[in-house]
């Protein structure tokens with residue numbers, strides 16, 4: 705999966721190319737803040753922007769994309785279906801709402817945001833099956849170039865795969881030093897599903913980790929760059945988020961250095977720091 709880092713893309717199992725670092729927009733307020741952050745990210749060189757219905761910033765993200773002047777087809781744009789919507793018709797309708805908010809006529813990637821929403825907990829397998837049929841329709845009709853899931857553990861993926869005609873191209877999960885989710889990652893690797901990493905900096909918690917700080921000094925990089933480069937070398941796709949222009953730029957300067965195998969192994973071996981987000985199987989939303 706990581707054979708194309710040098711060209712800054714991964715290839716999904718349907719041959720669509722995806723830029724191997726994405727700009728995350730969780731907690732970026734809608735309106736001018738989102739628009740300016742996205743515009744700055746694109747000017748800094750990001751071509752992959754990740755949003756979601758529940759971030760409530762699709763309008764600002766879309767505005768920032770247009771303000772940047774970048775050609776739509778040069779960008780890779782993701783959104784995610786929130787937990788209050790499931791089912792075939794409802795999903796198609798909500799996808800249309802996302803397109804309207806973003807002011808676009810297609811998405812590059814659409815994800816089911818969480819596997820077991822509280823509203824559908826009793827019959828989540830069945831509602832995900834119907835929801836996924838709608839995703840497959842959107843893919844087949846060309847409204848979206850790739851489809852996937854987020855926060856799915858192996859048990860949720862196995863349930864989906866029982867009826868799926870298209871294997872998800874992506875599972876976007878929490879992944880960073882100290883929280884590597886090996887079972888989910890192995891399942892994804894076995895099924896050709898690319899892992900995207902949300903909170904690749906552990907929501908900022910990792911930036912003061914002494915071992916990572918020492919490595920950052922050794923490579924003359926920032927601790928954030930060490931986390932992100934490590935993630936890339938593991939064949940995963942980091943989605944760092946920042947509203948600070950200098951950090952937005954720093955988080956993309958990852959392609960002119962390499963972490964040695966020995967140091968990468970050292971990062972693999974860091975003590976478990978746990979998840980910063982919710983347990984996907986029992987989230988309270």
Ligand code: A2P
Nearest residue numbers: 903904905906907908928944945946947948951
């Ligand atoms: P800010 O938005 O104020 O720049 P994660 O992507 O793991 O969820 O982490 C996001 C957090 O890490 C945000 O608080 C963000 O702050 C901070 N952050 C992002 N990039 C960097 C960086 N290069 N150096 C320091 N902090 C960063």
